[in-house]
Amino acid sequence: RKEVEQDPGPFNVPEGATVAFNCTYSNSASQSFFWYRQDCRKEPKLLMSVYSSGNEDGRFTAQLNRASQYISLLIRDSKLSDSATYLCVVNSPTGGFKTIFGAGTRLFVKA
Amino acid sequence: EAQVTQNPRYLITVTGKKLTVTCSQNMNHEYMSWYRQDPGLGLRQIYYSMNVEVTDKGDVPEGYKVSRKEKRNFPLILESPSPNQTSLYFCASSFGGQKNIQYFGAGTRLSVL
Numbered sequence: 001r002k003e004v005e006q007d008p009g010p011f012n013v014p015e016g017a018t019v020a021f022n023c024t025y026s027n028s029a030s031q032s033f034f035w036y037r038q039d040c041r042k043e044p045k046l047l048m049s050v051y052s053s054g055n056e057d058g059r060f061t062a063q064l065n066r067a068s069q070y071i072s073l074l075i076r077d078s079k080l081s082d083s084a085t086y087l088c089v090v091n092s093p094t095g096g097f098k099t100i101f102g103a104g105t106r107l108f109v110k111a
Numbered sequence: 112e113a114q115v116t117q118n119p120r121y122l123i124t125v126t127g128k129k130l131t132v133t134c135s136q137n138m139n140h141e142y143m144s145w146y147r148q149d150p151g152l153g154l155r156q157i158y159y160s161m162n163v164e165v166t167d168k169g170d171v172p173e174g175y176k177v178s179r180k181e182k183r184n185f186p187l188i189l190e191s192p193s194p195n196q197t198s199l200y201f202c203a204s205s206f207g208g209q210k211n212i213q214y215f216g217a218g219t220r221l222s223v224l
Contacts, residue, residue, distance in 0.1 A: 008151070032210050043201055043215035044154070087153070091211050099144070099211055103153035 001026055006088050006102040014110055017078045021105045023088030024070045033064055034089040035073050038104065044087055047073075078109045113138045117202050117216035124192055125224050132187045132219050134202030140214075142207035143185040144169070145177065147198040148218075154201065160185055161207060192223040 006023045013019050025033075033050040048055065050062040050071050061074040075082055088102035115136045124130055136143065144159040146169075156169030160179040174196055176188040185204075189196060199220050203213040 034212065041199060041218070041220075043217050045215070046212055049210070049212070099156070099213065101146075101154040103151060 002103075003027060003092070003100045004088055004090050004102040006086075006105045008103060008105060010106040010108055012108045012110060013078055015078055015080060017109075018074065018076050019078060019107065020075075021073045021086055021088075021107075022070055023072070023102050023105075024068075025088075025090045025100075026069070027090070027092045028066075028069060030069075030090045030092050032091040033071050034091075035060075035062055035071075036087040036089055036101075038085045038087055040084075044101075047086070075107075078107075080109050080111060083107055083109045113214070115202055115204050115214050115216040117200075117219050119219060120217060121220050123222045123224065126193055127191050130189050130192060130221075132189075132200060132202075132221070134185045134187065134216060135183050136185075136202075136204040136214070137183065138204060138214065139182065140204035140206055141182070142211065142213075143179065143202065143204045144213065145175070145185070145187045146201045146203065147171065147196075148201065149198050157187070157200075192221075194223050197221060197223045 035047040036044040037047045038044040050064045054063045059076045063072045085104040085106050087104045090100050092098045118133045141162050145157040146154040155171045158177040160166045202216040205213040
């Protein structure tokens with residue numbers, strides 16, 4: 001089983017739609033969680049950190065469920081510019097600074 | 112401007128010809144890391160370094176070497192490249208610690224013929 005698993009998609013949604021991605025992780029001792037965004041073969045960039053209490057940044061909401069070991073990303077009112085791959089990222093205490101990336105979920109937003 | 116700089120951005124080489132991909136950061140980050148990204152597999156860590164002269168293997172270190180003689184630089188060395196090392200490579204840096212938010216270079220697309 002992969003340490004971090006995501007549905008690869010693709011998710012094809014119309015502009016204005018709400019879309020949600022989930023990600024599961026296997027190490028219950030994982031300490032910090034993030035969503036990164038990656039545009040076509042460019043470098044990943046931090047989208048947002050994920051906190052247990054949930055956090056929101058404009059149209060984006062991230063949630064963490066430690067009991068079920070999953071994190072989620074909700075995008076409201078999708079824009080064409082949201083088309084990208086979204087990477088779930090987990091920091092594990094293993095080896096001090098082990099960062100594990102999910103394989104990514106592809107989103108296409110269409111006009 | 113705070114950045115992570117990788118060179119070259121694109122490289123085509125032949126099997127067995129030693130090459131080095133350079134990585135430099137200007138943010139005074141302690142932690143640096145190299146990843147390769149292949150379709151369907153996501154980002155896989157090759158090597159990482161928590162500080163000068165401190166390096167350790169990631170998940171896929173075979174066929175690669177690194178060094179960290181200065182805080183800002185973390186070159187990736189392929190002593191004898193093979194076609195299965197054809198990939199997109201990213202260097203990243205951060206302050207480390209529990210949060211470890213990483214900043215990435217623009218990537219190096221390597222083809223080994």
